[in-house]
Amino acid sequence: MNQPAALSTKSSKTAESTMFKILFIISLCHLLNDAIQAVIPAMFPILEKSMGLSFTQLGIIAFSLNMVSSVMQPVVGYFTDKKPMPFALPIGLTFTLFGIFGLGFAGNFALIVLSVLFIGLGSAVFHPEGSRVAYMAAGSRRGLAQSIYQVGGNSGQALAPVITALILVPLGQIGASWFTIVAAIAVILLIYIANWYQHRLLVSPQVKKKDLTKEKSRGLSKEVKNALALILLLIFARTWYTSGITNFYTFYAIKEYALSIKESQVFLFAFLVAGAIGTFFGGPLADRFGKKNIISFSMLATVPFSILIPHVPPALAFIFLIFTGFILMTSFSVTVVYAQELVPGKIGTMSGLTVGLAFGMGAIGSVGLGSLADWIGLQSMITWLGILPILGLIAFLLPSDQKVWEWNQRG
Known part of the structure; x- marks a missing residue:
């Protein structure tokens, strides 16, 4: 075999293999x-x-965080689909570093x-750029790759x-400034990812060009x-619900169950950890049972628990929050992959729309619910x-995975 052919075969095998090291690092970031x-x-x-802030003012703070992310994510995704910018990743986290320092x-x-x-x-x-890295490192296992990325x-x-x-x-507001160390670690890791990302573009530029031309x-x-x-x-319905629980359930637990701030955080922690676990399992489950099926299940199977949570004793509410978090979030990474497959070649834009608009609707939900x-x-x-x-009932109106595949072949 001649050298160009050998390089081509090596590049093809690399493109199909799942690069777990990169996936784990971007997930950690x-x-x-x-x-x-x-x-x-x-x-x-x-x-x-x-x-002495009101619930409305707290909602405005959440709105400020999420709305900027919502508006900018699809914009960043759109431009990086046209011209990938690997070093935007560490630069973006540098903005975060300054923000968390100021917050303290x-x-x-x-x-x-x-x-x-x-x-x-x-x-x-x-x-959007992190999602693109996960896509590039996925090989043929996109559901699993997106789950590894999103579970982080x-x-x-x-x-x-x-x-x-x-x-x-214990530390109060100034404790937030300690997270500048966390941001600095993320920046260092993302410099490594950016170098890999840039090398990947040089090695396999034809993949990107083919996807863009097709789209x-x-x-x-x-x-x-x-x-x-x-x-x-x-996504809006899911995000409104999680926004309400994340931002306001601790106040509910403190008031209704006479808990301390620390004790109320245990309830929220259980909901969020269960959601993270559900996020991880969602991708592999979708690879096996279909994306549409998992999206439908994640919404509708949540309903009995979400309705009962405010009407049961604290011990049962704690258990129901775990079930709700796990089931609801199995669709988190799945909706991203579903949208990316609906519009192939627009990885950053679809990630920006699905995750970014989720943040945006969470922002509106925070203000509205507050x-x-x-x-x-x-x-x-x-x-x-x-x-x-x-609202998960509308998931039955989604086209099947097979239908989406047929649309892509037709395109």
Whole structure:
């Protein structure tokens, strides 16, 4: 075999193999990035007491974080689909580093919001490019690769109650500044990832060109647009629910069950850890049972538990939160892969839409649910929140995995 042919065969085998080292590193970076983001809602009980903030103001802080990330993620994804920027990853986390440092020393509401905007901007840059790295390292196992990547982020979010109990409660607001160390570690790891990413583009540039050409020639059909609208609506429902639990359930547990801040964090920790585990299993389950089936199951099987959570004793509520978190989040990575397969060649854009818009709807949900809690009471808001997963019924309208595959072949 001549040398060019040997290199071609080697490149093909590399493209098909799953690069677990890269997947684990980008997943760890995702964990560190989202752990920093988790500091913000974790600080809500601290800020409510130290600054006397209302639920609406806390919702505005969450809105500031999530809306910047929502607006910018699809934009970043769109531009990096056209021109990949490997070193945007460490640069984005540098913005996050400055934001978390400022958050620890912010003396008023306005400075808190400004610091949070920097963190949101860093997240907006990280997520679509991080998802692209997972896609490039996936080989033929896209569901598993996306689950490994996404479980890092959800594990980082699950650390929020631990952060509150071990760092923020004893140290107060200034404890947030310690997470500049976490951000610095993430920046170093992402420099390594960026170098691999850049080398990968040099080795296999033809893959990217082929995908982009295919997408430009095909465009988006009405069928694909309708399917995207349905998947985004499902993401909105899931995110509104998780936003309500993440931002406000600790206040509910403190009020209804007479728990301390530390004790209430255990409930939230259980919900988030179960969600992280569900995220990991979602991808492999979808590879076996189909993406549409897992998306439908994740929403509808959650309904009995989400409705009952506000009406049961604390021990049972704790168990139901675990079930709800696990089942609901099995669809997290699956919806990303489903959207990427609906629109092949637009990896960053689809990641930005599905994950970015999820953050955005979480932002709107945070403000809306906070205002609703101020208006009708926290208990009533949590009760109505449990009905949201019923919107999972629209998952039955999604095209099957086989149909999506046929559309791609037709294109």
